[in-house]
Amino acid sequence: MVISRKSIPRRTFLRGAGAVLALPVLDAMTPAFAAAAAPPVRLSFIEVPNGIIMDKWTPATEGTSFALTPVLEPLAPFRDRMLVLSGLDQGQSKGLPFEVGGDHPRALTAWLTGTHCKMTSGADLRAGISVDQIAAREFGKYTQLASLEVGLETAEIVGACESAYGCAYYNTISWRNDITPLPMENRPRAIFERLFGDSGNIDPKAQLALRQEDRSILDAVTADVKKLRGKLGGPDRGKIDQYLDAVRDIERRMQLAEAQGSEHEVPHMGEPVGIPPVFSEYYRLMADLMVLAWQTDMTRVIAFQVGHEMSGRAYPEIGFGDAHHAVTHHQGDPEKIGKTIQINIFHTKLLSYYLGKLRETPDGDGSLLDHALILYGGSLSDGNLHLFTDLPLALFGNGIGGIKGGRHVRYPKGTPMANLLLTMLDKANVPHVDRIGDSTGRLELPTA
């Protein structure tokens, strides 16, 4: 008999639809900065695939007194923190004359990079560094993990990518540099282990010995890599450099872990089991882990991809079994449009759960939500026609850099979305960045 997966007993972790984490008492593990004056800003970027039915997303009027649309309605509890941003385009998603197909992957890759990805099935993937990774370079100085990449879909599906574009262009929104796409981790347990290790409650002495061993192994490996690098030719060197870059990143993490010493305690909670079979449980579990990652200050930057572009996922729990991508190509069929809207609303309801969790979680003088700047949206507006203009975007971050929420703002036609990304970095106090991809300047966000 085939067994799907191994895991810690479900009892110790999850029960029922609520998927509530057995959270430890967190006072004991409130990180060092709690005492400091200003808690750090956290950043997260959340993408939903296959576009949104825009007339059920975009409020009819601008300013503060707009009426919430059906897709935004689940976010009512966060209305005062929310900026609905209309009119922003991702011009780099547009195909060049010789490019065949590939609207979805181009749009997804452009979303946080502002670059036009190279059409290739695999050889010489190329895009640009994504905004989360720019932030991670800065914020990573203070946290063990520079960033966390989270997804709700596995990369193992075969044949889901159009042939001219490699699957990396569908499976991630995060690029470490122009040639290194970062995998989105979709296994809750792996994220847990990444945050808190896999060795359970080991005493500090043993942990120190383990760290010394890791250090020795990395030193030995670094020596190997350098030797090998000298013998390799051009493109192979790129791969080895990725490896070396990864070694350095882990060394940095280990140094930070040592410097921060015992202030970081491993939470006393059961590790997550495999992937919950019901999507909403899966989403909530990941949301809980993302909250935990910020709460323990293991990282301050998260990229979260709710589904792959062209995802064939169905959501039977909301009452129908149609594949997501298929219904978004509704071609005017009211039934399919209706189903797409239901999926869009389902996603904002789940977002509302995540935001609610952040609001419930104390952080310094307020909550995690008070100290977070979160971008939610899609890389396509109209999924039926594959439009990259007037993208669906909502920003949550009341008070960050003086941002004032509770408004719907429309920008002039053709304003690059990358301008928003650049502005987000400013607001999060990332030292000045000149441009991201095709940005042309900063965006004016409403301030108090």
Add this chain to the structure above:
Amino acid sequence: MIRTRALASISMVLLAAVLMPAATLPAENSASPAVAHGPFDPHQVWETFKIYCMDCHIGPRAPAGLNLQTLDFDNLDQHGATWEKLLIKLRNREMPPVGTPRPDAATYQDIVTAIDAERDRLAQVRPNPGRPTLHRLNRSEYANAIRDLLAIEIDVADLLPADDTGYGFDNIGDVLNVSPLLLERYLAAGRKISRLAVGDSAMHDTVQTYVIPHGLSQTDRMSEAMPLGSRGGTAVRHLFPVDGEYEISVGLQRGRYDAFMGMERERKLDLRLDDQRLKLFTIAADARAGALEYGAHEDPDAHLKIRLPVKAGTRTLVATFVKDTVMPEGILGGREAAFFEGVGSVTVAGPFNVQGPGATPSRERIFLCHPAAASEEQPCAEKILASLVHRAFRRPVGADDLPPLLALYRQGAQNGGFDAGVKLALEKILVSPEFIFRVELDAPEAAPGSVHRVSDIELASRLSFFLWSSIPDAELLQVAERGELHDPSVLEHQVRRMLADPRSQALVANFSGQWLFLRNIARIQPDPAAFPAFDENLRLAMAQETQLLVESTLREDRSIGDLLNTDYTFLNQRLAEHYGIEGVYGNEFRRIALKDQNRRGLLGQASILAVTSYPNRTAPTIRGKWVLEQLLGSPPPPPPPNVPSLKEDAGTKALTMRQRMEEHRANPSCAACHRLMDPVGFSLENFDGLGRWRDQAAPGTGPIDASGVLPDGTRFDGPAGLRNVLMSKREQFVEAFTERLLTYALGRGLEEYDRPVVRRITRDAAADGQKWSSIVLGIVRSAPFQMRRVSDGDL
């Protein structure tokens, strides 16, 4: 498949491939029936083009950017991508367009043959083998390497993230990147694995749970591993890392809202280890059945546990019910998947009170010596580590390999003794770049852009990763180290030996798992409203059937073409019932002769029909595209952007899917592709979204019309009709298969210069019955498999 993107990068075609002495060319060894042709006559080709093509394809603004005047008719290596594209257009008779003067059949054939033959000749004389990028082991290669190196089975999906795919496969060097996340996982995996393999006595206790999917019906004896007279339950292979005590517990299956299933009556649970009964538990009936919520009472499975000493090693744990006469039924919970009673999980916690490392195959493999005195320790460690490095790095051990490992050994030994030292050094081996990557080096003095044979050592790894998705075994490595592997007869012997070895199952699982999309079976989400009968048993059975079918063709060395037309398949009871085939009982698979014409070959397999469907209905276009792309190697181009709406009038709803699609095809911008894809897909409409036969799509819609016409006028009807069409294109199928297998074997996307190689392998194989072995050997003997191009800078 060959990418059209090459067209956009004509300028990147290699300018100078260094001339190789003809005698060293691998293809010279194959007894190829060369294409019948005289010396290539550029003038003749030019004249033909002048008559039929030059009206349009001339000057800088020629259609499709094809200006025939820019081509060098004396050197078909130049602008190879354009020549290949031309060949396809001419072979398919797509050009010149219908309605303009066209050559007669003989002229078409002559010109195709002439270009083909000249490209083939040039590929022999001036091979361009391409250059695979430094290749990181993917997840399954890593797991197999660990198995072959250390004799332990790991659940790699638990340890490492999934790999990206390119060109349809997950073993493409270009897309196998390294990120900090991945290296972190390699470090963690290295630690876990070395601890398990060495049998670390200082190991902390851990908990491992094996979860059984909710939708798995457990109404029968589940497999051969289960005792006779048992019903349901599961068998798991668990690695007990050391001699010590372990606690084994069983969880009962739960339904929606976590209520326990099957509490209406008393049940007996049989817990067994390596076929010895550990305990027979009684689970009392509970009147509150179905209402049991956790926390309210003691769970009815709380007592299903036992703590006992177990010797180290991989052992089979069985938890099953003693068969009773009541047949429980699945409960359909609204629109959710079905839930069934049975065993829900098996958990092993431990080790506690460790006695020692015990005797395991892993330790036997690792510890070639056991130092009796302190003075023997260092030499013994050297011996052990040299052997591990040799296998793990797939090459002879060098002088500078051991010192850093011995330093680690000493560090580990200082803290925890001899075994701990070996463990730490092993940990390092498992994250070393030479284990993680398949390293191939250019000769230091080789000229940039020149081509050379890979070394025998490198060839051994190319072979083992192609056929086994793993490292070479001792024999292969020995042959290579003796410098004999490039010898054609030695090479052929090794290939045949490796194909016959059970490890070649990896070729079936990984290659056909991706080529045919079988891997997606694990992730289909049939809508319970549309497919109430679907359960996990069917999911498992569908995947198993096709795996067995493809494997049987490999083991019996059948023709690849047979895959389209096998008159047998492998069924268990669940799948036989799905197909409406009687007389198959039990969960074991067996070979069954097929009487139904429509079930024959790949196109009758439920797995393939299911992965090319939507969750709630069939998708003729997806099926059509799958056939064109995966079986015939001619994918339709992606839909144009801003596809116009089908029809927005109210009448849309009343049309059948076929009528709606036909409307689709009336639109010229859609028709170009859909008139090809749709008839193919519609001919399979009698198979529903899970591959079950049906006469009508829905009650009252009348019999399904599965007839169709291809653009060339061929009429056909139903799956059997489609199969006949495909059988008539057997050559194309085999060529497409070869393209896919070559991509997989090389771990890189194919380029225009590989095209003649594919044609030659296909031609050679045709002379040998298109057998698996003839195509595999054709690939192994080809220039791209045996040679590589020296890097010419940063390209």
